[in-house]
Amino acid sequence: MKHFLTLTDLTRSELQRIIRRSIELKAMQYAGEIHEPLKNRIMGMIFEKSSTRTRVSFEAGMAQLGGSAIFLSPRDTQLGRGEPIEDAARVLSRMVDVVMVRTFDHSKLELFAANSKVPVINALTDDFHPCQLLADMQTFYEHRGNIAGKTVAWIGDGNNMCHSYIRAAMQFDFQLRIAAPEGFDPKAEIVAEAGDRITLLRDPAEAVLGANLVATDVWASMGQEDEQEERLRKFRNYQVSRALLDQAADDVIFMHCLPAHRGEEVSEDLLDDPRAVVWDEAENRLHAQKALLEFLLVTHA
Numbered sequence: 001m002k003h004f005l006t007l008t009d010l011t012r013s014e015l016q017r018i019i020r021r022s023i024e025l026k027a028m029q030y031a032g033e034i035h036e037p038l039k040n041r042i043m044g045m046i047f048e049k050s051s052t053r054t055r056v057s058f059e060a061g062m063a064q065l066g067g068s069a070i071f072l073s074p075r076d077t078q079l080g081r082g083e084p085i086e087d088a089a090r091v092l093s094r095m096v097d098v099v100m101v102r103t104f105d106h107s108k109l110e111l112f113a114a115n116s117k118v119p120v121i122n123a124l125t126d127d128f129h130p131c132q133l134l135a136d137m138q139t140f141y142e143h144r145g146n147i148a149g150k151t152v153a154w155i156g157d158g159n160n161m162c163h164s165y166i167r168a169a170m171q172f173d174f175q176l177r178i179a180a181p182e183g184f185d186p187k188a189e190i191v192a193e194a195g196d197r198i199t200l201l202r203d204p205a206e207a208v209l210g211a212n213l214v215a216t217d218v219w220a221s222m223g224q225e226d227e228q229e230e231r232l233r234k235f236r237n238y239q240v241s242r243a244l245l246d247q248a249a250d251d252v253i254f255m256h257c258l259p260a261h262r263g264e265e266v267s268e269d270l271l272d273d274p275r276a277v278v279w280d281e282a283e284n285r286l287h288a289q290k291a292l293l294e295f296l297l298v299t300h301a
């Protein structure tokens with residue numbers, strides 16, 4: 001049994017296989033083909049933070065694969081009343097076939113996985129968001145082909161998405177330039193693991209020079225609402241705009257995991273620019289997670 005807590009939980013070839021399969025499952029879905037390898041299988045979904053895309057893509061994906069999903073929030077489960085995460089993992093994993101967890105501390109997810117009899121999927125923690133990277137890697141492949149050897153620029157916060165881009169650089173073999181304001185670099189130990197694939201910079205213009213993919217994310221993540229004002233000030237030179245993309249490679253594309261704050265990390269018009277592929281990227285959450293579920297519950301079972 002395998003968990004998917006970060007991109008390094010799977011091998012490079014397993015990740016490639018999931019991306020290829022995601023593209024196939026997308027074509028099958030478009031053709032109206034019924035494909036139900038997870039008939040009678042159930043997913044538990046623990047959400048300790050808000051979500052639109054992750055919830056809908058997992059629920060819709062399970063339904064399309066013939067299974068079902070149960071949404072669990074701390075507001076109306078015993079998790080919100082202090083039942084230990086280990087106990088919840090032991091109980092839930094006797095009832096469902098796979099569990100996805102969106103929470104704060106990554107260690108809480110690891111504790112859940114250590115006590116689970118069934119595969120556990122990271123649906124975002126403070127440190128990583130690997131499901132988003134499956135969708136991003138698929139989206140790059142569909143628009144531009146293999147990302148190996150390409151240059152990617154991450155502009156803004158050294159957050160969970162940035163950490164996942166670092167792991168993606170290791171697993172999908174690209175160069176990653178990160179431009180973050182001082183004090184907002186990604187965690188040093190995560191950067192160190194990726195060695196010379198990562199370049200840390202301060203200047204967004206320098207980071208995007210010749211980049212084939214530019215990506216960013218909100219300046220204040222979920223759980224950082226108190227820092228919103230301070231972050232708005234400190235990140236103000238880190239907005240991705242059409243003019244910034246003009247300095248990247250001619251074939252550059254732009255990604256954002258969404259939700260986006262227009263006028264903050266992206267200019268008002270950026271998501272309407274033909275170089276922005278954010279709607280394809282969001283849709284691919286569905287297909288990529290279906291491929292992941294099939295891999296964890298059928299191929300690797």
Ligand code: CP
Nearest residue numbers: 051052053054257258
């Ligand atoms: N990108 C993403 O994970 O979106 P949600 O927070 O809406 O799930």
Ligand code: NVA
Nearest residue numbers: 159217221222257258
């Ligand atoms: N970095 C953001 C991503 C949201 C999908 C957050 O953690 O809130």
